[in-house]
Amino acid sequence: MVKHFSLKFNVTTTPENRRDASPHSGSWSEGYWAPDEYATDGSVVNDIANRRAGFLPAQASVIGWRVQQYTISQNKLLPGGSQTFKKRFPGIANFSLDAPQVSLQYSASVVARSNTIRFTTRCIPDDNVVGGELSAGTLLFARLNAYRLALVTGAVGGIVRDLSQPSVRVLRIQAGGLVILAAGSGLVADDYMRLNRVRDAQGNPVSGAFRVSSINFPVYTVLGLDPTLTAGEGGTARKDLVVFAAFSSINNDRVVVRKIGAPFERYRGRRSRRRA
Amino acid sequence: MTVAWLRHCYESRWFLFRDADNPNTWTKGRYYFSPPDSLHYPGFHHWGSRDWYDRNWENVQGLGEDLHFPHRHVSGEFDGQLPEQRPSGPLKCAAGGELISEAAQPGELFNGYPAECYIPAPPADALPPPQPEPPPSFAALADFDRASAFFRCQVQRLWARIIDWLYIDDAGSITSTLNDFFAQPATVQVHAAQGNLPAIVLVINPHYVIAVCDGTRNFQHLALQAFTSLGGPVDAGPYSTIPLWQTASQWVHDKIVAAGVNDTRPVFFAGHSYGAAAVLVLAARYRFWSATRVVKYLTFGTPKVGDSRLVELLGRCDGVSLANHNDAVCSVPPDRLTSAALVLVFPLIAFNLLAEWQRPPAMTMQANDGTLTPGPSMLLDFGALFGMLTTIVAGGEVGPILGHPIGEYERRISLRCPDAGWPVSIEVLDDLEEPDELGGGLVFAGGPGNWIGSGTLLLGGGDRTPAPDGGILFGGGDSPPVPNGGLIFGG
Numbered sequence: 001m002v003k004h005f006s007l008k009f010n011v012t013t014t015p016e017n018r019r020d021a022s023p024h025s026g027s028w029s030e031g032y033w034a035p036d037e038y039a040t041d042g043s044v045v046n047d048i049a050n051r052r053a054g055f056l057p058a059q060a061s062v063i064g065w066r067v068q069q070y071t072i073s074q075n076k077l078l079p080g081g082s083q084t085f086k087k088r089f090p091g092i093a094n095f096s097l098d099a100p101q102v103s104l105q106y107s108a109s110v111v112a113r114s115n116t117i118r119f120t121t122r123c124i125p126d127d128n129v130v131g132g133e134l135s136a137g138t139l140l141f142a143r144l145n146a147y148r149l150a151l152v153t154g155a156v157g158g159i160v161r162d163l164s165q166p167s168v169r170v171l172r173i174q175a176g177g178l179v180i181l182a183a184g185s186g187l188v189a190d191d192y193m194r195l196n197r198v199r200d201a202q203g204n205p206v207s208g209a210f211r212v213s214s215i216n217f218p219v220y221t222v223l224g225l226d227p228t229l230t231a232g233e234g235g236t237a238r239k240d241l242v243v244f245a246a247f248s249s250i251n252n253d254r255v256v257v258r259k260i261g262a263p264f265e266r267y268r269g270r271r272s273r274r275r276a
Numbered sequence: 277m278t279v280a281w282l283r284h285c286y287e288s289r290w291f292l293f294r295d296a297d298n299p300n301t302w303t304k305g306r307y308y309f310s311p312p313d314s315l316h317y318p319g320f321h322h323w324g325s326r327d328w329y330d331r332n333w334e335n336v337q338g339l340g341e342d343l344h345f346p347h348r349h350v351s352g353e354f355d356g357q358l359p360e361q362r363p364s365g366p367l368k369c370a371a372g373g374e375l376i377s378e379a380a381q382p383g384e385l386f387n388g389y390p391a392e393c394y395i396p397a398p399p400a401d402a403l404p405p406p407q408p409e410p411p412p413s414f415a416a417l418a419d420f421d422r423a424s425a426f427f428r429c430q431v432q433r434l435w436a437r438i439i440d441w442l443y444i445d446d447a448g449s450i451t452s453t454l455n456d457f458f459a460q461p462a463t464v465q466v467h468a469a470q471g472n473l474p475a476i477v478l479v480i481n482p483h484y485v486i487a488v489c490d491g492t493r494n495f496q497h498l499a500l501q502a503f504t505s506l507g508g509p510v511d512a513g514p515y516s517t518i519p520l521w522q523t524a525s526q527w528v529h530d531k532i533v534a535a536g537v538n539d540t541r542p543v544f545f546a547g548h549s550y551g552a553a554a555v556l557v558l559a560a561r562y563r564f565w566s567a568t569r570v571v572k573y574l575t576f577g578t579p580k581v582g583d584s585r586l587v588e589l590l591g592r593c594d595g596v597s598l599a600n601h602n603d604a605v606c607s608v609p610p611d612r613l614t615s616a617a618l619v620l621v622f623p624l625i626a627f628n629l630l631a632e633w634q635r636p637p638a639m640t641m642q643a644n645d646g647t648l649t650p651g652p653s654m655l656l657d658f659g660a661l662f663g664m665l666t667t668i669v670a671g672g673e674v675g676p677i678l679g680h681p682i683g684e685y686e687r688r689i690s691l692r693c694p695d696a697g698w699p700v701s702i703e704v705l706d707d708l709e710e711p712d713e714l715g716g717g718l719v720f721a722g723g724p725g726n727w728i729g730s731g732t733l734l735l736g737g738g739d740r741t742p743a744p745d746g747g748i749l750f751g752g753g754d755s756p757p758v759p760n761g762g763l764i765f766g767g
Contacts, residue, residue, distance in 0.1 A: 006328060008281050012444060023444060027283065029328075058440065058683055061449065066281055066328060069320060076334045081320030081371050084281055088453045090437055093687035139694070159333060242333060262283040 001036040001080065002159070002244045004068045005045055007052065008264055011060040011100045011123055026100065026260035028122050029066075033244055034156045040067045040083055044154040049089045051150045052121070055143035056091030060100065060123045063088060063264065072159070075192045075209050075240040094139055095125035100260050102126040104134060105253040106148070108158070110245035115160035117247070121147075122258050129255050148250040157246035161194075165239040170198055171218070173206070173231040179220045187212050187239050193222055198235030206231060209240040277361050278316045279323045282307055285352030289342045292322055294373030301376065302342060309352040312448040313455065319367035339373045416460040417542070420484035423457070424544035426574035426596050429693030435488060435546040435574055436686040442466070442475050442490040443682065450477055465535060469493060472520065473527040474551040480535045484542045487528050487558075491549025491577070491682075509632050514564045515586035516632065517557050524554035525561060542570035545595075548682045549605060552578035552597070556636055560589035567592070576685045577603050580633040591637040600642050600688065602679035606635075642685070646692030 006029045015021035030052070038044060049062045056062070064087045069080030100123040108117045128140045136144060169182040179193065187193055192209040200206050206229065210222035220237075285307040292303050305323070317323075326341040337343050369378070425431045434457070441449045447466040454464045454477075462481040469475040469490070479486035509516035532543075543562060545555035552575035560582070562571050573595035581590075599606035641649045678684075 004330060012446065014444065029281075031330075058437075058686060063452075064281065064316075066324070067320075068324070068328060068330075070330075073336065076336050077330060078336045078338050079326075079329055079340055080338065081322055081340075082280070082324035082328070083320045084278060084316045084324075086278070086316050086452060088449065088456060090449075090453075092690045093436075093683045094690050142694075159330070264281045264283060 001069055001071050003034050003036055003038055003040070004031055004070060005034060005038075005048075005156070006031040006066045006068070007049055007062055008064045008066065009056075009060060009123065010063045010263060011057075011097070011260065013097065013100070014059055025263040027063075027262065027264040028258070028260050030119070030121060032119070032151065032156045033158050034154075035244065036069070038156075041085055044156070046087075048147070048150050048154060048156070049087065051143070051147040053089035053091055054146060055095065055121075055125065055140055056123055057095040057097035057125055058091045058093040059097045061088060061090040072242055072244070075161075075194075075242050077159075077242075091123075096127050097123065098126045101257045102129055103256050103258040104144075105256045106250050107253040108151075108247045108250040110157055110160060111248045113160060113243075113245050114163055115245060117158040117160065117245075118253060119158070120256060120258055122260065124255070132255060134252055134255050144252065151250060152247050155246045157244060159242050160245045162239075162241035162243045165241060167196070167236045167238045169233070170195065170231070170235045170237050171233050173198070173200070173225070173229060175230055176227050177210070177222045177225040177229075179210075179222055179225075179237060181218050181220060181237055184217065185220075185237055185239060187215065187220060187237075189214055192240040193220060194238050194240035196236045196238065198231055198237075200229050200231045206235075278310045278314045279321060280307065280325045280328075282309075282325055282327070284349055285309060286347040286349045288326075288347055289345050290322060291337070291339050291342065292374060293376045293379065294339060295375050302345075306350060307352065308350075308354040311358070313451055315361050317370070319371055321370040322373065323370075416462075416481050416483040419458045419460050419462070419481070420486075420542055420544065423479070423486055424542075424572045424574075426544075426546075426572060426594075429689055432574065432598065433686060433689045433693070436548075436576060436682055436689060438477060438488055439490050439546065439548045439551070439576070440682045440686065442477055442488065443493070445475070454479055463535070465531075467531055470527075473524055474547075474554060476528055476531050478531060478535055480537060482541075484544070485532055485535070485537045486544045486546075487532060487555060488545070489524075489528060489547040489551025489554050491547070491551045509583045509586075515557075515560055515582050515589060517582035517586060518553075521550070521553045521557050521581065524550070525558035528554055528558050529561070540566050540569040543572070545571075545573040546575065547573075547578070548576040548685070549578070549680065552576060553581045556581045556590060556597075557586070559593050559595070560586045563589045563592050570594075574598070575636070576682055577605050577680050578636055578639075579605050580607075580635050582634065583632045584634050587634045587637055595638060597636045597639045598642050598648075598685060599639050600679035600684060601644065603684075604678075605680050606639070642688050642692075644688065646688040646690070648692070 008027065008029050010025065010027050012025045013021075013023050015023060032048075034044070045065065049065065053062050064085050066082060066084045068082045071078040071080060102124045103120040103122040104124045105118055105120045108119070109115075110117060124134075125140060128134065128136050166183075166185055168185040171180045171182050173179050179195075185193070189212055191212050193212050194209045195206055198206040206225075208224075210224045212220050213223050214221045287304070287306045289302040289304050291301070293301055307325070322340040324340065326335075326343055329335050329343075335343060423431065423434075434453075438450055438453065441447075441453075445468065450466055451464045454462070458479070458481070460481065462479050465476075465478040465480065467476040467478070474489040474491060477486075477488040510519055510522075512519075512522050543559075545559050547553070547555040555573060556575060556578060559571050559573050562569055571593040573590075573593060575595070575597045577599065578597050581587075597606075639651070641651065643649070
């Protein structure tokens with residue numbers, strides 16, 4: 001079983017001149033996965049939330065999080081119970097806010113696997129974005145490092161496909177969902193077979209995961225495949241599994257734009273329009 | 277109780293029984309928006325929204341919301357009285373699913389809930405149960421000590437942030453933050469600004485009271501204070517100040533009394549700008565009324581609030597007034613020195629009237645990098661004051677004063693204590709043993725090479741080895757390191 005932690009954020013803009021604009025509120029969430037033994041309100045998630053708030057502008061806050069339990073079954077997730085927490089980790093006044101949609105995408109490697117996980121953090125202080133790319137000042141640079149370090153040392157990560165399963169060449173596909181493989185793939189009945197870069201006789205891509213109903217090596221009978229579909233040699237098949245993988249290192253990737261949604265905390269009356 | 281984070285409310289259906297062999301054993305439900313101070317359900321449950329499921333992977337239906345039932349959006353309003361906030365039944369029932377045989381058989385429904393979810397109200401003619409006097413609570417007073425530790429970075433940041441939220445009427449953030457901060461139950465009240473009177477946050481506990489005020493919200497308000505200050509402080513009995521600040525202090529006092537505080541329990545004030553002036557006047561009044569009451573304060577960007585009598589009263593309180601070094605508001609109204617030049621330009625301004633204004637005691641300057649130095653602010657640049665007054669007299673609008681916004685105060689506090697965490701978790705009782713890292717340093721006339729250690733107090737300057745936590749240095753020169761808790765006189 002694994003847990004998905006989803007941090008909830010809120011931002012309220014502060015117009016420089018309130019004759020021209022009024023404040024607006026919005027919310028978004030950022031998530032990561034952790035092993036089931038992680039406490040729902042423990043030191044790891046609190047530390048991550050604190051460090052995440054460390055490079056939020058003062059107008060934004062971490063307002064809580066949601067924890068969702070999942071059981072991983074082959075290539076599927078079985079949602080379990082969930083729990084929510086209301087917290088408050090405000091951003092700091094050292095950073096200015098312009099457009100909260102400005103986000104930073106990261107590229108993370110995972111422990112002992114070749115997968116790469118990409119994720120984003122929104123509301124990047126955009127005086128640190130120059131020419132469309134990140135140009136982190138000293139403080140933001142330190143805060144980003146601290147946040148990435150907290151994710152790595154916290155041993156949190158993501159859900160990835162198990163690429164360590166052997167990838168076997170597909171010799172052909174016959175009508176009736178019969179897939180003929182070049183070698184043993186480790187698949188047994190009731191496993192899921194993922195087809196990659198396979199094209200049918202008309203050249204259309206055939207992709208997805210299909211349940212193996214029976215095996216008479218090298219013929220694998222799968223369910224869910226169009227029974228009239230045929231294909232020649234090409235592409236690969238692999239046992240389809242998803243697994244939890246902890247981050248091993250995280251690098252800044254590039255600046256992107258991600259939407260900010262409606263606020264989780266409801267609008268509470270008109271904001272004051274002006275102040276000296 | 278709150279069970280989900282949602283942007284919109286909707287109706288759907290949930291599978292809640294773990295032994296259900298009939299796929300039609302579902303329970304219809306509807307989300308509504310819970311009040312901001314609602315508790316979150318203290319355990320795992322299956323009433324959450326499927327909207328948060330990870331759609332990057334295929335999800336398989338188990339207990340919880342039906343993955344395929346279409347949502348019907350509703351307003352989220354709850355008509356009628358909300359049920360009590362309390363879990364019903366053991367947490368494991370919600371976490372693992374309930375048995376059909378254990379399902380509650382709803383009888384009479386009230387607002388859509390079984391009537392048992394509501395605690396029956398006592399009969400109107402019933403006598404209230406006897407309530408013993410609450411014993412003095414050390415825990416509550418520890419809360420007060422934490423909240424009123426005005427010399428701590430984290431506490432300064434906390435109240436600066438609360439005031440900033442107060443400016444934008446963000447009562448939800450204020451309430452939730454303060455509810456998290458105080459370990460013992462305390463009532464948080466947020467009173468909106470009214471006319472020229474500031475917005476107020478009150479924290480009420482049987483053993484203490486805390487009042488926080490925001491400041492000037494518009495130019496007309498600022499101009500009113502500027503003009504009235506030109507006439508000099510007005511005698512209010514035991515001290516002199518501007519009538520507007522006196523009125524504002526009465527407004528705060530009235531709110532405190534209305535909250536049931538009519539005794540001499542410890543009180544802590546925080547405020548910014550005009551709100552700082554209001555709470556300082558009230559602090560002086562409380563000191564005048566009671567010589568023994570614990571009266572503490574923390575102000576940001578306060579102007580000169582009154583005459584020497586008011587300053588003397590404030591000197592017998594406990595607090596600090598932070599003033600950013602380029603915050604012109606902290607230097608107005610002009611005092612004897614700065615007004616000397618001004619009367620040449622504005623002959624109508626009575627020199628003696630202006631001379632009565634005095635700075636509050638314990639004013640501490642905060643440099644652009646957050647460094648603190650004690651003492652009065654630098655003399656206000658005559659050109660800046662002249663320009664500002666000219667603009668006001670000409671009926672123009674004074675732009676934002678650099679260094680004065682509460683956000684600028686918070687920014688510098690954060691620079692001074694970059695590693696101060698959130699939420700505030702310091703224990704003041706442990707100060708001497710474990711001062712928080714890089715927090716609370718105070719430099720008196722420090723020279724080059726000095727830096728602030730945790731809780732370090734440096735008097736005098738010179739190049740010296742940084743003092744470890746808790747060291748106290750008097751004098752300058754090249755000094756050896758001071759051991760923890762050490763006290764050195766001379767260099």
